[in-house]
Amino acid sequence: MISAEISRRGRGARIYLRPTGFVDAPFGYDGQTLRLAGGLVWFAMVEVIAAVAEGRFATALVPVERIEDFVDSLPEPQLGAARVQLARLTTARAPLSLGERMVRLDQPQAMGILNLTPDSFSDGGGLADQPGEAADRAISMSEAGAAIIDIGGESTRPGAKPVWEGDEIARVVPTIERLRHAGIAMSLDTRKAAVMAAGLAAGAHLINDVSALSFDPEAIATVASKNCPVVLMHHQGAPETMQQEPHYRDALLDVYDWLEARIDAVVAAGTARERLLIDPGIGFGKSLRHNLAILNGLSLLHGLGLPIVLGASRKRTIGALAGEAPVEKRLGGSIALALLGAGQGVQLLRVHDVFETVQALRIWRGLRDEALTPG
Numbered sequence: 001m002i003s004a005e006i007s008r009r010g011r012g013a014r015i016y017l018r019p020t021g022f023v024d025a026p027f028g029y030d031g032q033t034l035r036l037a038g039g040l041v042w043f044a045m046v047e048v049i050a051a052v053a054e055g056r057f058a059t060a061l062v063p064v065e066r067i068e069d070f071v072d073s074l075p076e077p078q079l080g081a082a083r084v085q086l087a088r089l090t091t092a093r094a095p096l097s098l099g100e101r102m103v104r105l106d107q108p109q110a111m112g113i114l115n116l117t118p119d120s121f122s123d124g125g126g127l128a129d130q131p132g133e134a135a136d137r138a139i140s141m142s143e144a145g146a147a148i149i150d151i152g153g154e155s156t157r158p159g160a161k162p163v164w165e166g167d168e169i170a171r172v173v174p175t176i177e178r179l180r181h182a183g184i185a186m187s188l189d190t191r192k193a194a195v196m197a198a199g200l201a202a203g204a205h206l207i208n209d210v211s212a213l214s215f216d217p218e219a220i221a222t223v224a225s226k227n228c229p230v231v232l233m234h235h236q237g238a239p240e241t242m243q244q245e246p247h248y249r250d251a252l253l254d255v256y257d258w259l260e261a262r263i264d265a266v267v268a269a270g271t272a273r274e275r276l277l278i279d280p281g282i283g284f285g286k287s288l289r290h291n292l293a294i295l296n297g298l299s300l301l302h303g304l305g306l307p308i309v310l311g312a313s314r315k316r317t318i319g320a321l322a323g324e325a326p327v328e329k330r331l332g333g334s335i336a337l338a339l340l341g342a343g344q345g346v347q348l349l350r351v352h353d354v355f356e357t358v359q360a361l362r363i364w365r366g367l368r369d370e371a372l373t374p375g
Contacts, residue, residue, distance in 0.1 A: 002058045003073045006050050014051050015078040017085045018300040021045030024371035031065050036345040037302050038092020040368045088305030098185035098205035103147045105307050108342040112146030112354040116171040117155045131174035142184050145358030152189030156210050158243040165194045176202040193218035200226050212262045224270030231277045231309050232262050236285025251290040252297040255280050279309040291317045299344040311350035312337040335360045
């Protein structure tokens with residue numbers, strides 16, 4: 001029994017609960033399913049994973065109707081940790097209040113990417129010095145169904161060099177100012193405290209930091225002082241070198257543990273936990289196999305109790321699995337990964353192709369609505 005093995009391993013063993021066994025609807029399965037994070041996904045099984053510093057040592061599939069008894073059979077401290085995770089798996093995520101917009105998180109939503117850089121990996125940039133055209137593109141993405149527009153002025157693609165904060169501010173602030181009264185929820189993609197402060201003052205509502213507030217020593221205090229929502233993204237290494245032989249004990253569990261530690265650090269610095277979102281950081285210091293392991297196990301991250309952002313659009317993983325397809329020919333793979341995320345309860349999907357992704361999500365939602373409509 002896994003409980004006995006955990007007892008033998010002692011306090012150093014960690015327990016993880018990953019929802020699985022997804023079902024179309026809970027009808028007729030009283031007590032046999034649970035609703036995932038208050039969304040449109042129900043699960044009937046829990047994969048229990050036990051690990052120590054060296055890696056996983058035991059796993060078990062436990063039906064939902066027996067999961068509470070299983071958790072109660074665990075020794076401390078694993079008992080307490082498992083109870084917290086189980087509660088977080090089923091707790092609804094509150095909507096995001098972003099300026100004039102209220103972004104619901106009980107269904108998957110699109111976050112449209114607006115690159116204001118001359119060297120974006122996905123679209124080549126070109127809008128860095130054209131704030132009017134950039135604002136028009138943001139409005140078009142919003143009209144196509146993007147719940148949030150994510151505006152960035154520094155490329156963090158593999159091999160990218162840091163951008164001076166003054167240049168980054170000059171790229172993003174004019175566009176943000178033009179959109180301030182457009183009724184659009186705006187996220188600012190930056191690692192730098194000065195850019196965060198300038199962007200928030202100009203009208204941005206949310207900070208999306210690929211370094212999880214670890215790049216700039218002032219960033220964690222800046223976010224706390226502004227009381228704004230922030231996305232904490234997992235990464236390994238700096239963009240210049242992050243794809244040079246990344247290594248993990250267990251990619252999925254290591255990402256979980258790292259995010260948990262960053263959440264604790266950011267909360268300790270003064271940001272309320274309910275203001276945080278998490279992103280597993282697909283492609284940021286990860287090999288193809290690492291990315292696939294994380295994507296397959298995304299639902300585990302709900303155990304952290306926060307909304308999940310997934311940014312897999314046009315990533316290198318798609319090209320690697322599709323005959324080295326170039327960036328401009330990765331739409332099909334991007335939608336496939338967006339739907340994978342939706343099926344595992346991901347709340348926000350960061351994408352380049354808003355119209356196509358929103359259309360795919362509407363079809364997904366229609367299927368869910370039909371399954372959830374009795375008789």
